Amino acid sequence: MYVKTTSRKTKNGTAVRYLHLAHNEWDPVAGRSVPKILHSFGREDQLDRTAITRLVASLSKLLDPAEALAATTAPGLAFLESRPYGGTYALDQIWRRLGIDQILIQLLQGRRGRPRDVSAERVLFALVANRALAPSSKLAAADWISNDAHIDGLAATSDDACYRAMDWLHDVRERLEAEIYNQVANQLNLEVDLLFFDTTSTYFELDEADEPIARDEHGLPVSPPASASASASASASDGDGDGDGEQDRAGFRTYGKSKDSRDDLPQIVIGMAVTRSGIPVRVWSWPGNTSDSALIRQVKDDMRDWTLSKIVWVADRGFASAANRRYPRRGDHHYIIGEKLRSDSPEITTALSRQGRYADITANMRIKEVKVSEHERFVICHNPEAAARDAHVREQLITQLRELIDGSDTLSVIKRAELRGKISARPALNRYLRTTPGGRLRINARAINAEANLDGKYLLRCSDPHLPAADIAVGYKQLLQVERGWRDMKSIIDLRPVYHRREERIRAHVILCWLALLLVRIIENTVGDTWVSIRRHLNRLQIGTFHGPAGRFRQRTEPTKVHRDLLTKLGIAAPQQIIELAALS
Numbered sequence: 001m002y003v004k005t006t007s008r009k010t011k012n013g014t015a016v017r018y019l020h021l022a023h024n025e026w027d028p029v030a031g032r033s034v035p036k037i038l039h040s041f042g043r044e045d046q047l048d049r050t051a052i053t054r055l056v057a058s059l060s061k062l063l064d065p066a067e068a069l070a071a072t073t074a075p076g077l078a079f080l081e082s083r084p085y086g087g088t089y090a091l092d093q094i095w096r097r098l099g100i101d102q103i104l105i106q107l108l109q110g111r112r113g114r115p116r117d118v119s120a121e122r123v124l125f126a127l128v129a130n131r132a133l134a135p136s137s138k139l140a141a142a143d144w145i146s147n148d149a150h151i152d153g154l155a156a157t158s159d160d161a162c163y164r165a166m167d168w169l170h171d172v173r174e175r176l177e178a179e180i181y182n183q184v185a186n187q188l189n190l191e192v193d194l195l196f197f198d199t200t201s202t203y204f205e206l207d208e209a210d211e212p213i214a215r216d217e218h219g220l221p222v223s224p225p226a227s228a229s230a231s232a233s234a235s236a237s238d239g240d241g242d243g244d245g246e247q248d249r250a251g252f253r254t255y256g257k258s259k260d261s262r263d264d265l266p267q268i269v270i271g272m273a274v275t276r277s278g279i280p281v282r283v284w285s286w287p288g289n290t291s292d293s294a295l296i297r298q299v300k301d302d303m304r305d306w307t308l309s310k311i312v313w314v315a316d317r318g319f320a321s322a323a324n325r326r327y328p329r330r331g332d333h334h335y336i337i338g339e340k341l342r343s344d345s346p347e348i349t350t351a352l353s354r355q356g357r358y359a360d361i362t363a364n365m366r367i368k369e370v371k372v373s374e375h376e377r378f379v380i381c382h383n384p385e386a387a388a389r390d391a392h393v394r395e396q397l398i399t400q401l402r403e404l405i406d407g408s409d410t411l412s413v414i415k416r417a418e419l420r421g422k423i424s425a426r427p428a429l430n431r432y433l434r435t436t437p438g439g440r441l442r443i444n445a446r447a448i449n450a451e452a453n454l455d456g457k458y459l460l461r462c463s464d465p466h467l468p469a470a471d472i473a474v475g476y477k478q479l480l481q482v483e484r485g486w487r488d489m490k491s492i493i494d495l496r497p498v499y500h501r502r503e504e505r506i507r508a509h510v511i512l513c514w515l516a517l518l519l520v521r522i523i524e525n526t527v528g529d530t531w532v533s534i535r536r537h538l539n540r541l542q543i544g545t546f547h548g549p550a551g552r553f554r555q556r557t558e559p560t561k562v563h564r565d566l567l568t569k570l571g572i573a574a575p576q577q578i579i580e581l582a583a584l585s
Contacts, residue, residue: 004035005044017044077548083150085556085575086541086563087133090534092152093572094519095125103179107172122154123165124512131516133535135494138162150543150554150579166508173511181281181306184518195281196274196314196482197299200489201258201288202496203265209288210251210266210503218298219250219286221503252503256288260496270495270510271295273303278481278521283514285507293323300333312336312464314479320461334464336476339378341454351378351459358382361470365477369469379460381473387456394432394451398443401429405441413439485517492531493517527569537562543579551583 004022007015019041024033041047095101104121129151130141139159146156169176214222253266260267267288274280282302286295296319303311315324317338325335339348351370358366364385370378404423408416416439423441424430431451434444462472489495493513500506520531527534542557559567559574567574 001038003041004037018042019044019047077546080545080547080552082542082544083148084133084539084541085150085543085579086538087535088129088149088151089541089575090523090538090567090570090572091129091132091519092125094522094570095128098180098522099183100180100515101125103176103183104172107175107179108168119154119157119161120165120168122151123157123161124169126151126154126157127162127165127512128515128519131493131513132520132531133539135492137499138166139499152579163505166505166512169511170504170508173507176511177282178306180515180518184279184281195303195311196276196479197271197319198274198316198479198482198486199259199269199271199295199318200486201256201260201267201269202490202498203258203260203262203267204253204498206253206266208266209254212249212251212254214249215287217294218301219290219294250287250289252287252506254288256290258288268506269295271299272482272485272489272514273299274482274485276475276478276481277525278485279525280485280514280517280521283510285510292319292321296324312462312467312475314475316479325461325463334462334467336460336462336464336467336472338476338479339459339461341457341459347372347376347378348459351380352453352457359470361473365473367469367473375463377462377465377469377472379462379469379472381458381460381476383456385456390455391452394448394455397428398432398448401432402443404429405433405443408441416441485521488520488531489513489517492520523570526571527566534566537566541575549584551581553581554579 001021001023004020006018006020008018009015020037021039021041022035022037025036026032027034041052101121104124108120123145126145126149127138127141129149130136130144133149134144136144142157142159142162145151145154216222251266253268255263255265256267256269257263258265258267269286269288269290271284271286272280273282284295284299284302286298311333313333313335315335315337317340319325320337320339325337339345341348341352343349351372354370354372356368356370358368358380360366364383366382366384368380368382370380372378401423404419408419411419420433420435420441423433432444432447434442434447436442460472460476464472467475493516495510495513498506498509500509523534524531541559541563543554544557545552545554555578556575564574
């Protein structure tokens, strides 16, 4: 049984084709097979293709799936491979919606060594997508782009192309950050009245730190190389990156106070500014020994030229020094900074001892404003649930300490001193221990009462005289957004390990991670789900590659309801069914 075609001429002489369902029967008179028409489908140009589709589907039910596929597949068609497509497609659509592709093309236009096409922009997007979907080194990223992912407009790339793109990214990073901020602020109507700033560090598994080089007040290498007199002056500086305009000398990967508890390895310091909705608007990189005051100064100077309204900077207790508080107040900016409760500062002691009633602002937070200074305000925040948790932990510590010192009066002086030294190495227990004039170990009841007074509390310092106390407390609580950003940067985006050696490529790697986090956070805020869950669903939308006698084509799998819902929330149209079609030459 087969489809037979016949031709007839109309009155005006035009040939018209007709389609028939036929099969061959043996004609004993003629001694050969002759076709017999079973059904006529009519003129080819008037064919009811919907009815044909229903007929084929109905007949396919009579076959098992393998036979049905073989019967409806063109002869010689081969299925070559399948790659995840939904993740790169969604990221690319957000990338283009924010206009980052056009920003990069304009910034890279006419640069020496740049190809005439847009491959540099495509390579940079592919590297950003790699950080969000399958973080790896640049060597592995090139292989991932070429063999494991489908990037529209980039069939394949090489490790050299990736490194060249990173070098271009480093050259244009300052203008890129400003352009992206303006574009993102306009697209998302960002509220930047509260800008959260925090730093982290990432270490390098090296035997030695980088050689010190001359640097400016922002920690950037001085180019051209400093003169002999300038080098001598830089060598005489303290090298902490806080030279008030004088050049310091420091390697980029150098030793400092690590936030990863790896003080034995060289590191760099990374800072990030985040809006109250968690959108990262800018990122910085400094040598590993840069001081806090130098960080604050550069961040304030860099953001000064952006089109921002009045900003209230929100930072954690690590930036609470007087020098750090003084610099943001230059101009029209103010700050909200967390303070250490266990401090010898007279202001903090006075604030904590001041009497007054708390006002409830949420179910698990109440606040009390304390007037101590003419220029600053203190807000004491109290969380009843955290207070109960702190009291429970303290009871466990005291019970453990009591078990350790029970019977210690019968020990010799040397043994008792050894026990005292062992407890002193455990700060959580040592806080509640006191030693009598006779050298006996006792529970410190005064320390217990002092700690009980701090249960569930944290203290905030603010320089803005008009900001309501409730907004101060809620604003500081939103600092969790930047902490979440660091967690995602290190776990999902995989900021560490860094496989690069040259400073400019390390800085470019940080920019790539920032761009990936920017796209991820926009998608999360829009969808209302975590990126881990969204990524898992999107990657199930695949693209298959087929090769046949006429050429090669790529076709996506059919989107599920989950895919359609995700794309609808993101405002993205479903990808075309046929992604690519290339005829044989």
